[in-house]
Amino acid sequence: MEKNESRIRNLRQKMVELGLDAIYITSAENHLYVTGFDNPDGYVFLTQNNAFMFADPRYIEAAKAEASPLCTPLEKPDLAKIVNDEGIKVVGYEDRRLTCSGFERLKSTLGDKIEYKGIGDVLTEIRSFKTRDEIENIIAAQRISEGAFHHICKVLNYDMTEIEVAAELEYYMKKHGSSKPSFDTICVSGSASSRPHGVPRPVKLEKGFLTMDYGAMVNGYHSDMTRTVVIGKADEDMKRLYNTVLKAQLEAEAAVREGVRNRDVDGIARNIIYSAGYEGKFGHGLGHGVGLEIHELPVLNSRVDENMTLKTGQVVTVEPGIYIEGLYGCRIEDMMLVTENGGELLTDCPKELIEL
Ligand SMILES: [Mn+2]
Structure with missing residues (x-):
């Protein structure tokens, strides 16, 4: 579990540098990198306080058993509530991977008071260095x-x-x-x-x-x-x-x-x-x-x-x-x-x- 702990810690540090309150992670590889659990249809909403991991009924049991304990598996996401509870204003997203329709869905869920910032190669650059x-x-x-x-x-x-x-x-x-x-x-x-x-x-x-x-x-x-x-x-x-x-x-x-x-x-x-x-x-x-x-x-x-x-x-x-x-x-x-x-x-x- 140590490896996910350091990965999440590094990513939170990066979020501070980039002025992000949260990162919305949708690509399978970055999901696996952050959570230690492979869910091609899941996503992660990483904040300074939580690492929410959304998994539908096909994956939720395995997610609970196999993902890093630092992650919180959720079956029914309520992103708007999370954003409200944690006072999140700036959300990073994978602009190189998220589809246009996925981005529109995110915006319609979170509303237009949120600022959205593409994270470019931030995660893929971190991943290029292997432990x-x-x-x-x-x-x-x-x-x-x-x-x-x-x-x-x-x-x-x-x-x-x-x-x-x-x-x-x-x-x-x-x-x-x-x-x-x-x-x-x-x-x-x-x-x-x-x-x-x-x-x-x-x-x-x-x-x-x-x-x-x-x-x-x-x-x-x-x-x-x-x-x-x-x-x-x-x-x-x-x-x-x-x-x-x-x-x-x-x-x-x-x-x-x-x-x-x-x-x-x-x-x-x-x-x-x-x-x-x-x-x-x-x-x-x-x-x-x-x-x-x-x-x-x-x-x-x-x-x-x-x-x-x-x-x-x-x-x-x-x-x-x-x-x-x-x-x-x-x-x-x-x-x-x-x-x-x-x-x-x-x-x-x-x-x-x-x-x-
Ligand atoms: Mn080759």
Whole structure:
């Protein structure tokens, strides 16, 4: 319970800094972060005195049993009364997540005497710094994913479809302790491997690259990993492409540390790929934070604020790729923990070219 106590305390301190009397939390991830209880349809109304947690009859029993004792589970919310009782005048809300209709509902419940302030990235920035127990959950999820990779390398055969390979990965992960896939598994072979976020097809594996991008979940925390293997044999062009992606990844990983500019880490990988003759073939950013959400802060790309630097305690992916439309593509992705002395690799899985 200690972790929720410090989270709520930090958030209340932040509320003081921002001039907020309450925060209305509606996103599932922030709900879980604050209360320790996962309710995708619940919300939290955090004040300086109380942490009200609203749960409908589907969730109320579990909410009472599992949420932090610092939270007060309520089945029938009366926000207007709470606001009146506590003299609340300024309410923060998740402007990046709350829908327009949800915001209108809040305003019609609380009335127009309240001042409403979007909290922007306040909570997601706090969440980008991981405590040890959060890192342990991410690592536990990652170990399950790695087991799935070794498993698929053993059982894969040429009669399997992309969807079957994805299903095998997901089945393995669930059997080994993942609550659900971290996101829809990407499993694309041959000509479809040029699609960074391609959808697995009901067709037998094509010869050539097979890119698998997937993850497991433990206690609400995600893992994220991509490995590209070769179905059959790689020709010289494929080897050159693969080794360029790998070099870009290794050099970017070596640069990860407290204080490095986010855009410079992206730039290291991008320069290697572009100067090897693949200019413009690496269309996405180098990486992103991972935690209660699969994509969260911080971001590694060329567009982020030039003063933004990586900080100790953040977890980021490093995932360069090269994609040649109509031909093939390849991506390799690890997760790293940022420390003062460098990046600590959270992923432990082979990266040499594997031909199956
Ligand atoms: Mn990723």
